Amino acid sequence: MKKIFLFSIAGCLVFSSCHKNNDNKTTAVTESQVITDFVGKVALPQYQTLQDRATDLNNAILALNTTANDVNLVAAQNAWRSVRSTWEGCEGFLVGPVEDDNYDPNMDTWPVDYLQLDSFMTSSSEGDINTATVSTLGQSLRGFHPLEYILWGVNGNATAAGLTAKDKKYMVALAQDVLTTCTALNTSWATSGGNFQSQFLTAGTGSTRYTTKKDALLALAAGMADICGEVGGGKMLDPYDLRDSTKTESPFSHNSMTDFTNNIKGAQNVYLCSIGGVSGNSLSNLVAQKNLSLDNKIKSQFAAAVAALGNVTVSFESALYTQRTQLQTAMTAINDLQGTLDGELKTFITTYVKD
Amino acid sequence: MKKKVSVILGCVLTVTSMVMCRKANNAAIDDDSNFDPRLSGGAATFFDISSSSFSTPIPGLSANDERIHELGDALFEQSFIAAPAPRFGGLGPIFNNVSCANCHHNDGFGQPSFGQLGSSLLMRISVPGTDAHGGPNPAPGFGGQLQNVGLYGVHPEVTVNLTCTEQSYTFPDGTITSLHVPSYNIVDAYMPLPAGYMTSPRLGPPVFGLGLLENIPEATILAFADPADANGDGITGHANYVYNPFTKKTELGRFGMKANTSTLQVQVATAFQQDMGLTSYVQPKKSVWGQDQMRYVSDSTATDLADTMVDAVIFYVRTLAVPAHRNVTDPQVKRGELLFKQMNCAGCHRPTMYTGVNVNFPALSNQRIHPYTDMLVHDMGAGLADNRPDYLATGTEWKTAALWGVGMFEKTNGTPYYLHDGRARTIQEAILWHGGEAQRSKDQFANLPKSDRDAVVAFLQSL
16 A cells, blocks of 8 residues: 555654663563454443342332332332433443434433423323333433433422323333433444444444544544533533532432432543443553653542532532532533643644554 | 533734745646645634534634624524423424524534424425526425424424435446445425425535635635636536525525525524524515415514624624644645646635635634535536426526535544535545546546545544
């Protein structure tokens, strides 16, 4: 290929400038290893977990439907929190099918559209409410949050006895719809399905999506930066500016703070290539090889953002009124992190990743 | 749900020198030797190769303007719902989709399908003749566009079924490829369709760079026209002149697949009205005005969108930056660019022009840009014809599509689709559909050796 000439020049420059650093390492982390481990140790296991937990949620909802008691209601609420925790972690890498095929908005649009929800519930008969009709509803009537509305109630005080026949039909359909979406998402990366993983694994060697390894790594950097921007500049900022706790992500379960923390941790997992005790060659290792101070900066900003979120001692919905200083500090920390990921990290990748 | 928060960071190269004298000669204006060839949108170029490469504001916006851009961004992604609602009501009662972003995914296009959440296709309709202003004659009972989705309980105008067949194409060198041929079947109409009705499918196009296109001087566009083919290259593009319902004047058409809309204001407001059923100060009547479905509209005099909402969305699309031209030193890309010009693809897909002065937006003002369009309509042959005239654009004519950003489609949308109805799955397929005035260039492309065809595609992928 004619490109080789250019690459070899660039390669010489990189090698000569970083020679000292490399002498101290026994083995250098390569771009390929980072991409491979992102796929094998972060993306695929998390999507599999997502599908497993969506299955658990569906089973818990079915049990609640069969036996509507408060034990089953709490079990369903816990199953909801559990699948949410995985999903918000997966939002640390919103790249590929999750974005292309609208899996994200299909299951995670908020706030819930009460008016249309009420109109749907009153105008449709019990027999009309099923998975097929739910999958054709607007995105604000599908997914996790209408389900949250049913499981917790508008004031967080739902009881199993209070569930109407229509509520039950709707929650069963919603849980099945979420499971369908999570399964489709997991399948879209699987080799036996859409095999999106191969777009990453063959980056620079045949991938049509990521024609260079630089493209693939930039996509990961953009994914991390975007979720930080979404949390710091949208999910938190909009209700903060409006001083309105009904505009939060998970207002019925008061799970929003956990959602945010899991978002940032999800991005951190991508950067460190580490989740659930399993770790691999990471973007962090790659950065540290050539710019240790940038790697330290990113790692400490991730830690600072997570810590700042942890300093909010009440639910986000309450903190909007009572702990605004802590919220502002957390948003600032997240925005600083986003600035580094969007700026210095992308510049690093653009500068040093040459194939 | 993803909410794009726009932060401009670095990467914007400032063009410091604009001293080159501008000659009418194309070869001179295309000479990039004194310029950075990556700056497709001049100062309004952004360097990003992620899925959000169409979603960045132009540089130099004030804090206030940036806020308006963000509000427009949020509204662009907002799903609208049935009236009465405290916010975002007024959808329908029949429509094509519920938000801008559902059709313009990541500010690009959507899926070439009908009636799904991510569907980006719509069908225009008219009957022979023209309306009072020379535009398409609306079909009685259906208007100018078919709304194929209804609110809960409302029968939409029609259902459109799309089927595709494969058509084999053999290159002169024996290579065989396949073209996707769509066909549309309109069923389940709420009343009989009028005799002799004509339809035309449209895939929602990308929405970045529009502020620059709006700012190209009229004289520049008209200078590209060659209606009598004086230079004998087989290309006879002409401008479309269309009615602006807001200014009540006939103006040069710039937007839409047939250049049938003159300003972004009308483009955005008409999309709100026709695609979503939302009224505004620009388009104050419901899309179902005068039709049976008006009975579902509780307040026929209400304006669904506040003026500030429409204006914010107009501002948003006007201020989206253009992704940079990439791999400009790659030998294959350079080879492809040379061939692109030699085959006279650049005869319509004009590489270089300057925008006019616009004191409000320095990044849009007097910029040297590379949109690869002449903004004119051309006969594209029978294969692409919709046989539905739109003002001065005949049933075989289409506006030259801008090619900037065309290489980013796979990143912004996953599966890329090209042409007015998204029929082409690859850039090569899109080229092979060219006919009419583009026949000569298409034939030259087909006759290239495979390595050169690949080079042309590599060049287009770099845009």
